[in-house]
Structures are given as C-alpha cells and as structure tokens.
Amino acid sequence: MANQSRKIPIQHIVGFALSITLTLLAAWTALRSSLPVMWIIIAILTMAVLQAAIQLFMFMHITERGAGHAPWNMMFHAAVIAVILVAGSLFTMSFGFHYDNGGGDSQPEQQQEQHQN
Amino acid sequence: MKHIRKYSKKWILLLSIPLILMLSGCSELTVMDPKGPVGEQQKDLIIYSLYFMMGIIVVVFVLFTFMVIKYRDKPGRDPKDYKPDMHGNKTIETIWTIIPVIIVTCLSIPTVNTLFDLEKPAESSAEEEPLVIYATAADWKWFFSYPEQGIETVDYLHIPKDRSVEFRLSSADSMSALWIPALGGQKYNMAGMQTTLYLQADENGVYQGRNSNFNGEGFAEQTFKVHAESKSEFNEWVKQTQHSAPKLTQSKYNNLLEPGILDDTKEFSSTHLQWVDHGSMEGSDYAVKRHWDAYGKKLHLKNGKNHNHE
Amino acid sequence: MSTEESNAKPLEYRTESGELGIVGFWIFLAAEIALFGTLFATYAVLFGRTADSPLPSDLFEPGSVLIMTFILLISSFTCGIAIHEMRRGSVKGLVIWLAITLVLGLSFIGLEIHEFILYAHEGATLQSSAYWSAFFILAGTHGVHVTLGSGWAILLLIQFAQRGITSITSRKVFILGLYWHFLDVVWIFIFTGVYLIGMVI
Amino acid sequence: MQLDEFFVTGEPLIYAGMVAIALVTSAVIFLLTYFKKWGWLWREWLTTVDHKKIGIMYILSALAMLFRGGADALMMRTQLAFPDMNFLDAQHYNEIFTTHGTVMIIFMAMPFLIGLMNIAVPLQIGARDFAFPYVNALSFWAFFFGAMLFNISFVIGGSPDAGWTSYTPLAGAAMSPGPGQNFYLLGLQLSGIGTLATGVNLMVTILKMRAPGMTLFKMPIFSWSSLITMFIIVFAFPILTVALALLTIDRIFGSQFFTLTGEGLPMMWANLFWMWGHPEVYIVVLPAFGIFSEVIATFARKQLFGYSVMVWSIILIAGLSFLVWVHHFFTMGAGAFVNSVFSVSTMAIAVPTGVKIFNWLATLYKSKIQITVPMMWALAFIPSFVMGGVTGVMLGMAAADYQFHNSYFLIAHFHYVLIAGTVFACFAGLIYWYPKMFGHRLNERIGKIAFWFFVIGFHVCFLPQYFLGLDGMPRRVFHIVPEWFNLNVVSTVGAFGMGIGFAVFVYNIYYSYRYSEREKTGDPWNGRTLEWATPIPVPEYNFAVVPHVDSLDAFWTMKERGESPYDESKVKPIHMPSNTGKPFIMMGILTLASFFLVFEWIWLAAAGLIGGIIMMIIRSFDYDEGYHISSEEIIETERSARGL
Known part of the structure; x- marks a missing residue:
C-alpha cells in the first residue's frame, strides 16, 4: 500500500x-x-x-484496511453475477432462430432441410 | 389431552384429503389420462415423482405430528425429555443432507432422459415421417397450415392417429403457447422465432386444445378442437378440404389476422406460408405493421358464447 | 508498513459515519456492476439485430474512440492523484487535480455526444433497430453516469472551497474517486466489448 | 386529453372504488384537522428517520396492500366460482389479476418483511439505528409513493392488464397502448429503487454495526437471513431496474428492445424479468425462514438445531437462486440441453431447503413447545410449505413442467410456498414483535380464530387447484368450463375463509388496542435475542448501553447469568440523527415526475426530474450533524420504562 x-x-x-x-x-x-x-x-x-x-x-x-472485507467480497460476487448475466443470457437466448435468412419467400421443403440440421 | 386429540385429528384429516383425492381423481384428470405417447411419457414421469413426493410428505408429516404432540409443554412431562442446549448433531445432519441429494439425483436422470426424448418424434411411429403442421397463433385464433397437403385450417385441427405430428410453432403477434393437455405438454409460440413440438394421438377422439399463455383480452377464447381420426378418415378429410375449400388469398389472410375472435372455424385449400413465415425474423412485424391501431381496441368481452367452435 | 500501522487510518475512515459511507458505496458499486452487466447482456443478445440500419463495423472509427478512452484513463489517473493529494493534506493539490479530472470528464461527454450525433446522421438512432437501441442505452447510461459524476465533482469543489478538508468532505471526495475509477472500468469494457469487438466482427 | 380519458369510466365497481377513496381521504383529512394532528403527523411520522417508526409505517402500508390484493383475489375467485359467472368481464379480470400479483409481491410481501427487518434487525444486533437513517426514510417513501402511483391507476388512466410478469410483446407500445402499463413500469421502478437503497443500507448496518463481541456466527438467524436477503437485493434489483427502464424507453421513446419491429427480441424481457424474478422469490422467502427460526426457537424454549447449517443453507439457497431463472420458461423451446441444466440446478435448491425443514423439526425434538399464536403460524408453515416445496420440485422437472406450466398446478404451487412461507411468516413475525412496536400483545383467543380461518381456508382454497391444473385449467382465464366447476367452487369457499381470517386479524388489532394489557417488561415472550433486552416502549436510541455479546442467543445467556442489560454507570450521551422532511419531499417530487411520464407528458416529467436533482443538491450541502441526548435524559427514560 x-x-x-x-x-x-x-x-x-x-x-x-x-x-x-x-x-x-x-x-x-x-x-x-x-x-x-x-x-x-x-x-x-x-x-x-x-x-x-x-x-x-x-x-x-480495494484492499485498504479501513473498509474491511466488504469491498473485495462484493466486487468478486458482482463479477460473478455479471458473468452469469452475460453468459447466461447468451446461453438461453440463442435458440429458435433456425433460419434467420429464410424470409417469406423460401419454400417449406427447404426450411425442413435446414431445420433438420 | 383434549388438545392433542384435536391437533392430531386435524393433521390426519389434512393428510387424508390429498390421498383420497389422489386415489379417486387421478384417472379422470386430463393430464393423468393421456391419449398419446408424449402425454404418456410425461404422465409416467409425474407418477414417478409423485411417489417420492408422497414419501417426503408422509415422513415430514409423521415427524411433525410426533414432535408437536410429544413435546408440547404440559404439566407432568418427564423433565429428562427437555434438552434446551442441544445445538446440533453432525451425523444426523449429514444424513438428511445426503437423502435429498439422492432423491434429486433419482429425479434428475429420468427428467433429462425424457427431455431429450421429447425433442424427437415418438418411438412408436418412428418408421413413418411425422406430419408437419405449422401452428401459428394470432390474437386470438389459431392457423394450422399443412404444407405437404396444401391446406390451412383456422381454429380447428385434424390429425391422423398413430402418426407423430411435428408442430412448427410461431406467432403472428403476441406470445402464446400451444397446449393440448390430452396429448402432451405445451410450448411457446413466438413471433420471429420457430419452436418445434412433437405430439401424437393413439386414440380417436376430439380433444381440447388452447393457448395457455396469457396474451390479452381474448385469451380465454383462443381455443380449438383437435380431431384425432384414423389415417383413412384423415386422408378423406384432406381430400375433401383440398377440393371444396376456397383458396386463401393474402388480403383474406390479412383480414383474418386483425385482432379479434372469429365466429366460426375456417378452412382453405392453400396456405399463408407462400407469402409470410411468422417464424422468421422478417415475418415478425407482418401483423403488427398491418393492424397497429387495432391492438389497442377493446372487445368488451363477457362470459358467454363468444364463438361457435367451443 | 509498520509505521503506517501505527498511524491513524486515513481521515475519511476515521469517523464511524465515514467508514459506513465508504463500505456502503462499495456495496452500491456492486449493484452498479449488476446494472451494467444487465445492459451488457442485453447488448450481447441483441448483437447483430440491426434490421435495415447500418452495421456497427461501418460506423465505428478507432481514432475517436481511442481518444475518448485515453481521456477517461487520464482522468482516472488525475482523480487518483487528487485523492493522494488529499491524503497529504493539500487542499490546493486536491482542487487542482480534481478540476483537471472534471475538465477531462466534460470533454469526454462532449466527444461522446459528438459521436452519437455522427451515428444518427448515418441512420443509426435509438429507434432504428434492436442493436442500436442496446448500443445507445449502454453507452448512454455510462455517459449519464459520467455527467452525474461531473456534477457531483462541481458540488464537492464548492464544498471544499467552503470547508477545507474535514472528515466529511474527505469521505465525500474519496467516494467520488471510487465512483470515477469505477466508471473508467465500465468504459474499458465498453471500449473492448462494444467498440473493438464491433469493429472485428 | 379529455377528462373521461383521464379518469376510468363505465365500470360500477370502479365508481364504487372512487367513492370509497374520496370518502376515506376526506375522513382522514377531517379527523386530522379536527383533532389538530397535522403537526403531529409531520413531526412524528412523515419526517422521522427512526427505524422503528419507519418499520411501523412499512407494515401498515403492507397491511393496506394486503387488503387491496386480497380484495382483488376475492373478486377473481367470485368470477371463477361458477361457469356462467358474469361478475367481471375479460378486461376487468385481466386488470385484477395483474394488480393482484404485482401488489402482493412488490407492495405487500417485500415491504411487510422489510418493515419487520426495520423493527427487529437493529435491535437484534444491538445497533442504535440503520447505518444511513436518512436513506432509510428515502427508501420508505420511495416504496410508499411507488405503491400509491401503482394503485391510483385503477381510477386514473386505467390499470395495467398484461399480468404481473408484463411479458412483451403484449406489454409493449403496440399491443398495450395507454397509461396502464406505464403505471406498472414506473410504480415498480420507484419502489425498486427504494428496495435497492434498503439493500445497501441494511447490509452495511449488519456488517458494520453489530454489538461488540457479536461475530457473524453469533448473530441471530433472522439477522442472518436479512443479511443474505439484502445481498440478493443488491444483485437482483439492478436487473429489474434495467429491464423496467428498457421497456419504459421502448414504450415512450420508441426504442426496439422488446418489440416485434426493428428485429427486437421480446423474449429478452422474459429472460431479464426472471433473472430478477427468481432471486426475488428468495428475497421474500428467506426472511420468512429467519422469522420462523426465531419463533420456533423461542417457543420451543430451545436453541435452534444446527444453527451453522441453517446459515449455510441460506447462503447456498441465495447462491443457487441466481442460477435457476430459466425454469420459469422451460416451455420457450431453448432445447433439451439448456432445460436439463436448469432443471437440475432447480431441483438442487430442494437440498438446502430440505435440510432446513429437518432442522426445524429437530429443534422441536426434546423441546417444550408453547402453543402461542406466533408459534401456531410457524408450526402451520412446516407441513404447508413442504406441500408447496415438493410440487416445486415436480415443476422443476422440465419434461413434466410442459404439462404443469401456465396451469393451475403452478398457481397452487406458488401460492403454497408464498402464502405458507411469506404470509404465514408475516403474521408470525408481526404478532411476535407486536409488543415491541405497540406496547401490548395481540389477543390470543381472537388470534387463534383468525389463524384457523386463514389456515383452513388456505388449504381449501389452493389444494383443489393442483387438481384443476392437472385437469388442464390454464391460469388467467376469466371463466371456467363446467368440468372444472366442483373444485373451483370449493376453492372460492376457501378464499373467503382466508378473507374472514384476515378480517378477524384486523379486528384483533383494534380489540387489542382497546383492551389488551400493557406490557410492563420488555420481554413478553421470554425471548432469546437482544431485541427483548430493550424496554417497552423502545426508546428512540434503542440501547442505553450497548451490550457486549459472547454467545448465540445473547439475551438468553444474560438472563441465565442473571445479568441486566442496563447498567446505569455506563450511560453516556448518545448521538442521534435529526428528523428531516427532505426524503418525503424528494420522493414526492419524483413521484409527480413519474406520474407525468405515465401520461407521456415529457416536459413536465423532465421538470419533475430536475426538481428531484435540486433536492439531491440541497442534500449534498446539508451538513446537519444531528444532536445528542444527555445522560440524565437517558437515565430518566430508562428508569421510567424499566420501572426502576
């Protein structure tokens, strides 16, 4: 210090x-x-x-004596929460978009093929 | 002593109500009496878990009743039975940590297995390709498109029995969920996204289907009937619809998309998939753009006969 | 270290209310991390959903963003020096360095507004697509925080002129310092996660 | 805007509501004026920073909200009792279940528990007040005005009608135009900010202001559960703040986060909402666990069994609560792998919860149970909560959840855990700490009547709903079909039983105020923890002499050793914070700004926001150091309160 x-x-x-x-x-x-x-x-x-x-x-x-353990403890947990928020959202929200580029004019048969991938 | 009898009576009563209801009612409840392999699998899982749950409830209730009756403060109690400084016991606490862990493990394995099973057609009809139906929810109605047959129905559904049906779920506007409790669990319909749900009927019959996810004023009326019938009857119905039903035009379809409840079911000999797929990102604003102002209007819907297909 | 052990704690920790304030602010910063984490999560999930509006890689310019980053990094440094001067008991040093920090903060905000206006001219606004909504709210929330921090710094400069270094004013400046460094940390992640990655993909 | 668009028109029930509001308001104004109580109200309550008074205000507001949410519930149950019922139309029913859910969770359960924490936690840990008494007042007024803003919606502008989860795109600008949904967003935002501030405040209080000698693991279990709850609040509420802000910006300023246009992703709302929403469930359940632990230990006349395991299981539950949010939307179709992960993490929560149940049972083992009213609520909790808990595990099994989701099975489950957990705890805690707040106990006999009505009514109301769910009855439908009639009518009868129980409870407050014996000592229940070491009424400074603690159940130990918590020779002047009206005024201004924003009157809202900022600046220049209470005054107060 x-x-x-x-x-x-x-x-x-x-x-x-x-x-x-x-x-x-x-x-x-x-x-x-x-x-x-x-x-x-x-x-x-x-x-x-x-x-x-x-x-x-x-x-x-952050390690200064005055404030005790709370600062680094809170920062550590906040970092964990931030990772859960970002990684968790990406993990759960990346579904259902089997054919983003399909659009309105593509044929159902093609979609079926893509879907089975 | 009078008190003890009163309390024990109450708990015995409480214990017995669910048991009686469980024994008498189960076979009549829709979910517990499924008509297809998907619902069957889910019912088996529920029954399997119920054994554990009843076990836990019985153990806790018995212990609880014992403690409350035995250790009430009353005159003439054995003073040796009172140990105010007991603060814990490592062994016994470890035991009742491990038991829940075991129970959770026992429940997790079949859950995960079933989860993966439900993502593919039922095994009993594995040799046949599933029938593809696009189920599109719109405020507050259902469009069922049969791309292979080139027909589309509104607010009712025909399926052949003993053949898996692959529902491709999406929504033209608000989030809904397709649920046919007699056949199996639900999944969400969402605009701009497509989800897949496999269901299958093993018995002829007419089943209730509905939107189970709240999506506004007409939610309670967003129901449909599922006609499960033999393959020949189904083919007959398809042929008839192909011949006698009118073509679905885009302007007709756009009119149908306007938020509201339809008086009657409808059928067409072509599908809306030729100009829009609500399950793709491009299709997600199709309905909202066209009917922007209509979504805010109230229907002033009362309980009563709101349509004829109930 | 041993000499320091025998010394009293820094002035801002000496009263109970000073210590409570600082611990409370650390906890508040943890909440702020969760807040920015949510904004980052939204941004990450909505990445690529630009609809008909321009792509981030077409709009982001390394030059101006690097200048903004350096301004903020320097301001974080000057803010640290200000606290250092305060602990040495120098009101003059504190006021000078804090004023420099304030000027840097204000120029950062100016540059950011300038940047936003440029993007808007190119057709990327809050309303144009999910991606740009997420971008403007994430960067904008940081900008609002810097603005609040600057306003706060002005208030504290006035209070220092009035009262000098006391246990209360020193606690307030120390907390402002924590806030300012924290905003720098957030910006580092915006710089990396939004601008650099946006230019790479 | 026309006046008839501003006020809600055309609904007899709402006209009745308007008349009731007008009558009650004028009655209150008349009484305050007639008895010349305005000054008293301002000095003693509106400007107070005393944690005990703020706690009382929290609890009174929460009881009012319980009445409002309960009235909503009874209206819904009336509508659902018979298949042909036309008591409420679809729109009105939607508004009512939306406000029922929101009011009960946000404006009843949390404030009730925070109110109990306000009263009990500083006393339990031997503190003189919260770490930041000013912020505590600010938190209360944020909650109170937020609740008022939300509640006023049913007469002005129209209630929100998209469910308490407010899922997009339904809740977006396209499908829910008008002020209703804005009321939801801004009312929650205001009170959410208050909750977050309480989170920071109470956490610092517990971490830094414990009596000398009280290490964390000698802290009463209710304070522990409060600490962990505050920890969850600090990390979960910012998520809600952001989600609400994004939806507000979507609706008012046209951004595209959760819209169907501009490639927005409505499902992200559900994701963010439940990332806050699941921890929120534990925010309202963990303090309940703490209350039950205190009550059971006190009336079993026995130390809590496995104290450190209890603490660790709370910590574990808190940690897991951030890892299970997806179980609220298993049916979204995120795939078998994602669902498997969250299915297992969800069921894992059953382990620490199960451990707690067994520890409570073990606390009863070889104890001396005294059947008082708080103890009855605590005892009723154990079996009832287990029934809710095991069905929770069933819901956690994702593959089965496809059938339970959105059905009355789910409704039954969460009412079983939230009522048996939270509401029972609120009653238990209120009755338990009532003498500390008001100087007299609640009548036991009437309390037992209320208890039996409520508990039996509760089971009669919600047990049938499990079976309705299995019979395919979805939640949020405004009418039933004939097949569901039998069980629904039973459920409605139970709901009215609960209503009677609540009415008897409220009557008991009045009856006990009139007739109950006043407490002479500070320790009516023969308690174990430090709050019972203070006299009744609790002096504003709480402890004349802060006790030294060297064991769990500090007051119990003191009593066993024959020590007195009060030693006149150690009395020193005590520093106290001054009362201030600034929190009230500041939150009032911000509420006005929010109200303008609800109607999208942007410039007025901006002016209000500037007003709020000016209040903050004024606060920044406020160097009020508070005042000191002299030793003589303390000795006099203590002597009269302790009857020395």
Missing part, C-alpha cells in the same frame, strides 16, 4: 502506464493483428479484465 506521506504516487503512475499500454495493446490486437476472431475476442477481454483489476487494486484501494 502506498505510503500516505509519499510525495510521488508511484503506485498510481505504474497503474496508469500499465493501463495505457494494455489499451494500446488491445487496440492493436483487434485492429492490426491477424489472429482468428475468436482469439482476438478472448485476448482483448482478458486485457480488459486485467485493466479492471489494475483500477481496483492500484487506484481504488
């Missing part, structure tokens, strides 16, 4: 440099790299989580 009386806030400066680097790296990965899309998404989301952790630990003093 940073000493309060220290003149230069080293922790903040390191955190800031890290977050700028991670942002640029994420932008580069997404826009310039030639990775497959799935890997890009995984990589940049990982970097986002890292940045969030930097904010929490280096800027927001």
Whole structure:
C-alpha cells in the first residue's frame, strides 16, 4: 500500500502506464493483428479484465484496511453475477432462430432441410 | 389431552384429503389420462415423482405430528425429555443432507432422459415421417397450415392417429403457447422465432386444445378442437378440404389476422406460408405493421358464447 | 508498513459515519456492476439485430474512440492523484487535480455526444433497430453516469472551497474517486466489448 | 386529453372504488384537522428517520396492500366460482389479476418483511439505528409513493392488464397502448429503487454495526437471513431496474428492445424479468425462514438445531437462486440441453431447503413447545410449505413442467410456498414483535380464530387447484368450463375463509388496542435475542448501553447469568440523527415526475426530474450533524420504562 506521506504516487503512475499500454495493446490486437476472431475476442477481454483489476487494486484501494472485507467480497460476487448475466443470457437466448435468412419467400421443403440440421 | 386429540385429528384429516383425492381423481384428470405417447411419457414421469413426493410428505408429516404432540409443554412431562442446549448433531445432519441429494439425483436422470426424448418424434411411429403442421397463433385464433397437403385450417385441427405430428410453432403477434393437455405438454409460440413440438394421438377422439399463455383480452377464447381420426378418415378429410375449400388469398389472410375472435372455424385449400413465415425474423412485424391501431381496441368481452367452435 | 500501522487510518475512515459511507458505496458499486452487466447482456443478445440500419463495423472509427478512452484513463489517473493529494493534506493539490479530472470528464461527454450525433446522421438512432437501441442505452447510461459524476465533482469543489478538508468532505471526495475509477472500468469494457469487438466482427 | 380519458369510466365497481377513496381521504383529512394532528403527523411520522417508526409505517402500508390484493383475489375467485359467472368481464379480470400479483409481491410481501427487518434487525444486533437513517426514510417513501402511483391507476388512466410478469410483446407500445402499463413500469421502478437503497443500507448496518463481541456466527438467524436477503437485493434489483427502464424507453421513446419491429427480441424481457424474478422469490422467502427460526426457537424454549447449517443453507439457497431463472420458461423451446441444466440446478435448491425443514423439526425434538399464536403460524408453515416445496420440485422437472406450466398446478404451487412461507411468516413475525412496536400483545383467543380461518381456508382454497391444473385449467382465464366447476367452487369457499381470517386479524388489532394489557417488561415472550433486552416502549436510541455479546442467543445467556442489560454507570450521551422532511419531499417530487411520464407528458416529467436533482443538491450541502441526548435524559427514560 502506498505510503500516505509519499510525495510521488508511484503506485498510481505504474497503474496508469500499465493501463495505457494494455489499451494500446488491445487496440492493436483487434485492429492490426491477424489472429482468428475468436482469439482476438478472448485476448482483448482478458486485457480488459486485467485493466479492471489494475483500477481496483492500484487506484481504488480495494484492499485498504479501513473498509474491511466488504469491498473485495462484493466486487468478486458482482463479477460473478455479471458473468452469469452475460453468459447466461447468451446461453438461453440463442435458440429458435433456425433460419434467420429464410424470409417469406423460401419454400417449406427447404426450411425442413435446414431445420433438420 | 383434549388438545392433542384435536391437533392430531386435524393433521390426519389434512393428510387424508390429498390421498383420497389422489386415489379417486387421478384417472379422470386430463393430464393423468393421456391419449398419446408424449402425454404418456410425461404422465409416467409425474407418477414417478409423485411417489417420492408422497414419501417426503408422509415422513415430514409423521415427524411433525410426533414432535408437536410429544413435546408440547404440559404439566407432568418427564423433565429428562427437555434438552434446551442441544445445538446440533453432525451425523444426523449429514444424513438428511445426503437423502435429498439422492432423491434429486433419482429425479434428475429420468427428467433429462425424457427431455431429450421429447425433442424427437415418438418411438412408436418412428418408421413413418411425422406430419408437419405449422401452428401459428394470432390474437386470438389459431392457423394450422399443412404444407405437404396444401391446406390451412383456422381454429380447428385434424390429425391422423398413430402418426407423430411435428408442430412448427410461431406467432403472428403476441406470445402464446400451444397446449393440448390430452396429448402432451405445451410450448411457446413466438413471433420471429420457430419452436418445434412433437405430439401424437393413439386414440380417436376430439380433444381440447388452447393457448395457455396469457396474451390479452381474448385469451380465454383462443381455443380449438383437435380431431384425432384414423389415417383413412384423415386422408378423406384432406381430400375433401383440398377440393371444396376456397383458396386463401393474402388480403383474406390479412383480414383474418386483425385482432379479434372469429365466429366460426375456417378452412382453405392453400396456405399463408407462400407469402409470410411468422417464424422468421422478417415475418415478425407482418401483423403488427398491418393492424397497429387495432391492438389497442377493446372487445368488451363477457362470459358467454363468444364463438361457435367451443 | 509498520509505521503506517501505527498511524491513524486515513481521515475519511476515521469517523464511524465515514467508514459506513465508504463500505456502503462499495456495496452500491456492486449493484452498479449488476446494472451494467444487465445492459451488457442485453447488448450481447441483441448483437447483430440491426434490421435495415447500418452495421456497427461501418460506423465505428478507432481514432475517436481511442481518444475518448485515453481521456477517461487520464482522468482516472488525475482523480487518483487528487485523492493522494488529499491524503497529504493539500487542499490546493486536491482542487487542482480534481478540476483537471472534471475538465477531462466534460470533454469526454462532449466527444461522446459528438459521436452519437455522427451515428444518427448515418441512420443509426435509438429507434432504428434492436442493436442500436442496446448500443445507445449502454453507452448512454455510462455517459449519464459520467455527467452525474461531473456534477457531483462541481458540488464537492464548492464544498471544499467552503470547508477545507474535514472528515466529511474527505469521505465525500474519496467516494467520488471510487465512483470515477469505477466508471473508467465500465468504459474499458465498453471500449473492448462494444467498440473493438464491433469493429472485428 | 379529455377528462373521461383521464379518469376510468363505465365500470360500477370502479365508481364504487372512487367513492370509497374520496370518502376515506376526506375522513382522514377531517379527523386530522379536527383533532389538530397535522403537526403531529409531520413531526412524528412523515419526517422521522427512526427505524422503528419507519418499520411501523412499512407494515401498515403492507397491511393496506394486503387488503387491496386480497380484495382483488376475492373478486377473481367470485368470477371463477361458477361457469356462467358474469361478475367481471375479460378486461376487468385481466386488470385484477395483474394488480393482484404485482401488489402482493412488490407492495405487500417485500415491504411487510422489510418493515419487520426495520423493527427487529437493529435491535437484534444491538445497533442504535440503520447505518444511513436518512436513506432509510428515502427508501420508505420511495416504496410508499411507488405503491400509491401503482394503485391510483385503477381510477386514473386505467390499470395495467398484461399480468404481473408484463411479458412483451403484449406489454409493449403496440399491443398495450395507454397509461396502464406505464403505471406498472414506473410504480415498480420507484419502489425498486427504494428496495435497492434498503439493500445497501441494511447490509452495511449488519456488517458494520453489530454489538461488540457479536461475530457473524453469533448473530441471530433472522439477522442472518436479512443479511443474505439484502445481498440478493443488491444483485437482483439492478436487473429489474434495467429491464423496467428498457421497456419504459421502448414504450415512450420508441426504442426496439422488446418489440416485434426493428428485429427486437421480446423474449429478452422474459429472460431479464426472471433473472430478477427468481432471486426475488428468495428475497421474500428467506426472511420468512429467519422469522420462523426465531419463533420456533423461542417457543420451543430451545436453541435452534444446527444453527451453522441453517446459515449455510441460506447462503447456498441465495447462491443457487441466481442460477435457476430459466425454469420459469422451460416451455420457450431453448432445447433439451439448456432445460436439463436448469432443471437440475432447480431441483438442487430442494437440498438446502430440505435440510432446513429437518432442522426445524429437530429443534422441536426434546423441546417444550408453547402453543402461542406466533408459534401456531410457524408450526402451520412446516407441513404447508413442504406441500408447496415438493410440487416445486415436480415443476422443476422440465419434461413434466410442459404439462404443469401456465396451469393451475403452478398457481397452487406458488401460492403454497408464498402464502405458507411469506404470509404465514408475516403474521408470525408481526404478532411476535407486536409488543415491541405497540406496547401490548395481540389477543390470543381472537388470534387463534383468525389463524384457523386463514389456515383452513388456505388449504381449501389452493389444494383443489393442483387438481384443476392437472385437469388442464390454464391460469388467467376469466371463466371456467363446467368440468372444472366442483373444485373451483370449493376453492372460492376457501378464499373467503382466508378473507374472514384476515378480517378477524384486523379486528384483533383494534380489540387489542382497546383492551389488551400493557406490557410492563420488555420481554413478553421470554425471548432469546437482544431485541427483548430493550424496554417497552423502545426508546428512540434503542440501547442505553450497548451490550457486549459472547454467545448465540445473547439475551438468553444474560438472563441465565442473571445479568441486566442496563447498567446505569455506563450511560453516556448518545448521538442521534435529526428528523428531516427532505426524503418525503424528494420522493414526492419524483413521484409527480413519474406520474407525468405515465401520461407521456415529457416536459413536465423532465421538470419533475430536475426538481428531484435540486433536492439531491440541497442534500449534498446539508451538513446537519444531528444532536445528542444527555445522560440524565437517558437515565430518566430508562428508569421510567424499566420501572426502576
């Protein structure tokens, strides 16, 4: 933990440099790299989580003594809930669209074939 | 002592009501007396679970009655029977954690099996391709399109018996659910989406079908009759409809889509699938766009004869 | 560390109400995460449902979004410095750094509004499709939060001018700092989950 | 807008409602003026930040809402009693079941339990008040005005009519135009914000303000269940806030989240609604478990069996409650795999719940049961709730659920768990803590009459509905067919039995106010936890001396050791927060803004919102530090209350 009386806030400066680097790296990965899309998404989301952790630990003093266990406990559970919300919604809501491109003029027989896939 | 008798009487009474009802009533309840293999499977599952549930209820009720009668505060009780500082017992608590786990496991396995079974046609008619029927709900009526036969019915349904029917469910507007309790469970009809429901009848008869998912004022009247008949009778009906029923035109169909309750059932010798499939994303706003203002109007619907096909 | 142990806690924790306020705010932030999580879930499920309106990959520009991201990252840093200065007991340092944070926050909002107007000109509005509704409400909710945070910062600057650093004002600024960093975290996920992924797919 | 569009017209029952509202309002105004009580009302109640008074206001409002929801229920049961009944038409029936569900869950069950928590939790943990008394007042007024906004819909603008689940696309702008659905959205939004604030507030209170020595695992079980409930609230209510906001924006500002146009996805509403809705079920059931645990331990004269297992099972239930929401729409067709996952997670909840049931039974083992009225409610809960619980497991079996869903089987199930769980607990808790609130007990004999009417009526009402469901009777139909007649008429008789039970209960409040003996000590039930260590009436500062706790059932231990919770030599001045009218005014302004938004008068609504923001700014500059009660005053209060 940073000493309060220290003149230069080293922790903040390191955190800031890290977050700028991670942002640029994420932008580069997404826009310039030639990775497959799935890997890009995984990589940049990982970097986002890292940045969030930097904010929490280096800027927001989540482990500071004053507030007890509540902060990190709540943040941990909030993260779990956020994952449940996003992943759970995607898991349960991606059905019933067997032929999004079918449209009104396609024939029932074709639809049946697609459906059996 | 008078009190004890009073209480025990009450619980015996309470215990016996469900049992009596269960024994006498089960065979007459629609869901417990299914007319096809899908409903049969679901009924078996329900009965199977009922054994466990009755077991749990009996155990809890017996323990409960015992505790309440035995440990009431009354004069002349054995002081050894009172242990105010008892705070727990690891062994017994572990036992009654494990028992529910076992019960849940016993219930999960057949549930999951049945779930996967219900996603395909019934085994008893596996050699035959299922009959495809597009069941489209609209406020507050049902369109049944038979693409292979090229016919469409409104607010009633004919199916051959001993052949699986593959319902392709969608809705022209609000969310509904197709439910024919005598044949099996329901599934939602949703605009812009298509779900599949397999049902099959093994007995001739006329069954009640309905929308079971609340969707506005005419909800209670969104019912239909299911005529299950032999294959030859069904083919006869198809042929007759193909010959005698009028063609369904788009403007006629659009009129029928207007929210409201139809007085009579209808049949046509062509289907609406040629110009719109409400189960696709493109078809989801078809009805709403055309009848935007009509959905807000009230029918002032009263209990009574609201149509002739009840 | 040992010298710090013997020191009193930072000023904002010293009174009971200060400590309660900070713990309460952490819990509130957890609720905010659930709120943004729901918006992200909606966005994710509605992804691709653009109907007749433009695709996100046609509209999103890396340049302006990166500038917005850097502005917010810098403001988060300056906000951290402001808290640091407060703990050193420097009212002047606190006010200067907080004012810089405020200016950065306001310019972020300005850029975001500018961006939204650009999209609207291209035919992507709140009403045009499910995807764009989800986009505007997700990014817009974050924008509203930044706006509220800026308004809050102004109120606190006035209160500091009036009262200096007390256990109450320091608690208020510390909480504002938590809020501001939190908004930065949310933006990182919007930047990654909405803009970068929207440009990739 | 014409006046006849603003007020609902053409329905005799609603005219009667209007007349009743006008009469009651003028009577209240007359009485307050005649007895010169306006100042008293403002000083003592509307501006209070005292958790005990706020709790009482919560409970009184909840009882009023129970009356409203119950009246709705009786009207529905009347309509369904006979096949040819024409008491309500389809539209009116739809409005009534919508308001019944919403009122009972949002404006009755939750506020009732939050009211009991307001009264009991700070006392149980040895705290002087909530962590943020100002916010507590704000929460109450948010709930109260939200409830009023929702309830006014039946005379102004028209009630919502899309069910308490408000499924889209039915509830969207295309199919439900007009203000009705907006009332639902904004009324819930207001009270939901209040609930969320309570969640944060009470959580901090419990985490940070416990008496010295009271570790988490020495905390009374009701406080534990409150803590976990608040935890669920903090994570679940934001989901509701977002869902309601999105639908509001859909309806008023034309976005396309849940619409049929613009490739909107109506099913996402169901998904979000139940992501909040299932945890919500546990928000109203877990505190009930806590109340029953307290009542059973007290009147069994025995320590709760397996305290730590009880706590862990609450925690486990809370965790699982976020992982089962799909079981509310198994029939949506998400596929066998998705349904299997949620089927198993749903049934898994039966494990910790079953453990709790057995622990309660074990608490009764070798105990000394005293049949008081709260204990009777708690005892009736066990078998009744088990019947609801096992049918819940049956509903959790997705393949069978295809037949149960949307039928009266489902209706019977959730009334069995919500009435036997929540409503019984509300009665038990209210009667149990009644002496702490009002200084006298409720009459036992009348209480027992109310109990028997209600409990027997409950079983007669809902048991037949399981069988109706199996006979294919869907929920929400406004008339029945002849095949369903027998069981429906039985059910209606039961419903009126419950109505009589409630009426007797309310009469008991009046009777006991007139005739019950006033409590002399603070401990009428020979209680176990700290709330009984305070005198009656509870002084505004709760504890003159905050007790030191070193065991579970702290007060019981004190009594066994012969210690007194009050030690005059330790009395010090106590800091108290000042009363303030700001929460009342602020929520009043926001309610006005919501009312304008209901009618889509955007500029007026914006003006109201700005008013609300101005109130917040004023609050930000408010450095009121409260005041201190002197030691002499405390000693005087304690001496008179304790009869020293």
